[in-house]
Amino acid sequence: xxDAATIDNELRLALVGNPNCGKTALFNQLxxxxxxxxxxxxxxxxxxxxxxxxxxxxxxxxxxxxxxYSMDAASPDEAITRDVCKGLHASEPxxxxxxxxxxxxxxxxxxxxxxxxxxxxxxxxxxxxxxxAAKRRGIVIDTIELERQLGFxxxxxxxxRQGGSVDLVQRIDxxxxxxxxxxxxxxxxxxxxxxxxxxAVTMPRLTAQIDDTLDRxxxxxxxxxxxxxxxxxxxxxxxxxxxTPIMDLIDTGTTALGVWVGNVLPxxxxxSLIVDGIIAxxxxxxxxxxxxxxxxxxxxALEESGYLPRAAFLLDxxxxxxGLTGRSFIPLLSSFACAIPGIMAARSxxxxxxxLTTILVAPLMTCSARLPIYxxxxxxxxxxxxxxxxxxxxxxxLFVLYAAGIVxxxxxxxxxxxxxxxxxxxxxxMELPSYRMPHPRDVLIGLYERAMIFxxxxxxxxxxxxxxxxxxxxxxxxxxxxxxxxxxxSIAGTLGHWxxxxxxxxxxxxxxxxxxxxxxxxxxxxxxxLATVYAxxxxxxxxxxxxxxxxxxxxxxxxxxxxxxxxxxxSTLAIIKRETNSWRYVWITLGYLFGLAYLASLxxxxxxxxxxx
Amino acid sequence: xxxSELAVKVPSIVREVESLGDNDVIARRxxxxxxxxxxPLVIVASAPMGGDPLLVQIGFTRFALRRSExxxxxxxxxxx
Numbered sequence: 001x002x003d004a005a006t007i008d009n010e011l012r013l014a015l016v017g018n019p020n021c022g023k024t025a026l027f028n029q030l031x032x033x034x035x036x037x038x039x040x041x042x043x044x045x046x047x048x049x050x051x052x053x054x055x056x057x058x059x060x061x062x063x064x065x066x067x068x069y070s071m072d073a074a075s076p077d078e079a080i081t082r083d084v085c086k087g088l089h090a091s092e093p094x095x096x097x098x099x100x101x102x103x104x105x106x107x108x109x110x111x112x113x114x115x116x117x118x119x120x121x122x123x124x125x126x127x128x129x130x131x132x133a134a135k136r137r138g139i140v141i142d143t144i145e146l147e148r149q150l151g152f153x154x155x156x157x158x159x160x161r162q163g164g165s166v167d168l169v170q171r172i173d174x175x176x177x178x179x180x181x182x183x184x185x186x187x188x189x190x191x192x193x194x195x196x197x198x199x200a201v202t203m204p205r206l207t208a209q210i211d212d213t214l215d216r217x218x219x220x221x222x223x224x225x226x227x228x229x230x231x232x233x234x235x236x237x238x239x240x241x242x243x244t245p246i247m248d249l250i251d252t253g254t255t256a257l258g259v260w261v262g263n264v265l266p267x268x269x270x271x272s273l274i275v276d277g278i279i280a281x282x283x284x285x286x287x288x289x290x291x292x293x294x295x296x297x298x299x300x301a302l303e304e305s306g307y308l309p310r311a312a313f314l315l316d317x318x319x320x321x322x323g324l325t326g327r328s329f330i331p332l333l334s335s336f337a338c339a340i341p342g343i344m345a346a347r348s349x350x351x352x353x354x355x356l357t358t359i360l361v362a363p364l365m366t367c368s369a370r371l372p373i374y375x376x377x378x379x380x381x382x383x384x385x386x387x388x389x390x391x392x393x394x395x396x397x398l399f400v401l402y403a404a405g406i407v408x409x410x411x412x413x414x415x416x417x418x419x420x421x422x423x424x425x426x427x428x429x430m431e432l433p434s435y436r437m438p439h440p441r442d443v444l445i446g447l448y449e450r451a452m453i454f455x456x457x458x459x460x461x462x463x464x465x466x467x468x469x470x471x472x473x474x475x476x477x478x479x480x481x482x483x484x485x486x487x488x489x490s491i492a493g494t495l496g497h498w499x500x501x502x503x504x505x506x507x508x509x510x511x512x513x514x515x516x517x518x519x520x521x522x523x524x525x526x527x528x529x530l531a532t533v534y535a536x537x538x539x540x541x542x543x544x545x546x547x548x549x550x551x552x553x554x555x556x557x558x559x560x561x562x563x564x565x566x567x568x569x570x571s572t573l574a575i576i577k578r579e580t581n582s583w584r585y586v587w588i589t590l591g592y593l594f595g596l597a598y599l600a601s602l603x604x605x606x607x608x609x610x611x612x613x
Numbered sequence: 614x615x616x617s618e619l620a621v622k623v624p625s626i627v628r629e630v631e632s633l634g635d636n637d638v639i640a641r642r643x644x645x646x647x648x649x650x651x652x653p654l655v656i657v658a659s660a661p662m663g664g665d666p667l668l669v670q671i672g673f674t675r676f677a678l679r680r681s682e683x684x685x686x687x688x689x690x691x692x693x
Contacts, residue, residue: 108674211675312677314660428677429677429682432677
């Protein structure tokens with residue numbers, strides 16, 4: 001790779017095509033694991049590049065451009081594809097060869113785009129993909145005639161079958177890079193496509209029989225919604241409970257490692273830094289992986305199978321009334337387990353404004369990390385009374401907390417739409433592609449990419465902040481002969497004492513205020529921090545008894561209201577930074593959530609105090 | 614007749630796509646997706662809540678269109 005001759009000889013391909021043409025599957029097959037995923041400069045659009053060596057030994061660089069319907073770009077993704085193909089992109093060189101990927105079962109749409117590409121007058125070939133599905137449906141394509149009419153090479157591929165792109169690789173290797181014939185041909189592209197289809201393609205049916213049947217059931221007003229509920233339940237169950245044993249294992253593992261290291265190393269600051277800072281910080285990063293992988297296993301499989309757009313179709317109306325889109329549903333549902341995978345899942349929303357709104361409201365969904373503090377406070381303060389004959393008051397309170405999150409998310413989404421003064425129409429115009437069996441290779445590569453994005457770009461921030469919070473809670477140490485817990489004397493303790501002035505109107509005492517500082521790392525940390533502040537050994541049952549005797553009901557309710565909104569999770573803020581590529585939205589999220597939290601707690605505290613709680 | 618007024622499963626033909634305003638991205642995109650004069654289409658289904666969006670089959674492809682988007686497409690029934 002180091003000698004200049006090889007580099008000069010390198011061939012640059014760009015894969016271009018409509019969404020759902022199987023372009024990414026072809027990319028995976030061409031390049032295998034030799035891929036680099038990054039972002040285009042300054043935007044959060046994924047730039048995927050891979051490499052392969054051709055049979056003649058030439059090194060080939062493959063750029064997988066975002067799927068697009070037209071050179072008349074309607075979104076930032078499509079603008080990238082347009083700019084790269086036209087050689088207008090600031091940091092991407094003009095590709096040597098455009099490989100236009102077309103779904104052989106959807107040629108009417110895909111050939112029109114191929115003709116649009118041909119008009120650019122650049123060397124190109126057409127990869128006629130999904131030939132297996134076309135043959136199964138009895139579609140006959142005269143590739144020689146098609147090639148003659150198009151004026152550039154047409155090669156059949158099956159991206160999901162072993163060896164399904166051998167012909168393409170061979171042909172590209174022996175290709176003379178020339179401008180396509182008929183590149184200057186004018187007139188209506190649609191009319192040209194019609195002509196090609198009538199002379200080169202035989203299509204027994206417009207759509208696949210299986211698609212018609214599945215859609216009849218899966219989009220049915222009743223059965224469709226039942227099926228959707230079942231799928232959602234399965235995802236929720238998987239993310240919420242199936243991932244838990246693995247997360248517990250990671251938790252136990254890091255704790256055990258911490259104990260072991262703690263015993264091996266001499267006691268002191270270094271010991272505390274490694275155990276409470278570094279190991280706890282690393283554990284805090286890795287612990288999210290099971291949920292992320294579990295959720296994306298479902299999302300990738302559903303996306304590949306073609307079901308995800310159908311779910312969006314069923315729910316679009318409901319979500320639109322709140323200023324969102326049908327595509328927001330799955331990211332928001334996932335956020336009930338954890339906002340991190342939920343916010344990452346918002347990538348499946350094409351409209352960038354809808355995606356941003358979804359990301360901004362996702363932290364309002366009650367994530368599982370809020371449960372420890374909810375459980376502690378509800379058990380300590382809410383009696384087990386029966387309400388209306390059948391409901392348990394504790395359960396009712398928990399439900400109210402979840403509902404408050406959902407209602408405020410919808411309200412915030414609505415307000416964002418108003419504030420933005422966005423009167424333009426957000427397009428849906430979503431293709432419902434053919435149903436397909438997800439290919440394990442493509443799902444696995446997708447999972448690997450998600451895991452790497454999380455570990456590399458978010459892990460760093462979470463880890464740094466955890467160590468920083470350790471520092472704040474440890475320094476300066478307690479003076480000789482002090483009786484209060486050490487955290488009381490630390491920077492976090494001092495901060496907490498200051499904060500207690502701000503928090504006095506919402507009923508938080510200084511103990512709560514201190515616990516909220518290390519609790520910025522993650523919500524569940526607040527419980528153990530409270531135990532530390534009350535000089536307990538982290539036993540939640542004892543903690544429950546202590547808070548029940550020391551706090552007023554008004555304080556407890558106020559703290560519950562606080563946790564519905566408060567953005568007490570550095571990981572969420574880190575993922576927002578990563579996914580929006582902007583600190584601005586981190587500050588907006590932080591600001592509006594703290595504002596809502598303070599307001600909600602203030603109202604809760606003052607009203608319940610006035611009522612005598 | 615507009616596509617948004619068309620009943621489900623009634624085979625129809627596109628007459629034209631109307632632009633709302635000077636720079637109607639949605640209308641331009643509809644034309645790129647194949648909503649051009651003479652093209653046959655049919656509404657396959659509509660969503661459970663308020664019958665919006667619509668699922669439109671045109672060519673070999675199915676598109677989900679919100680009613681506001683479908684209102685840009687002028688159609689006529691194929692059988693009359």
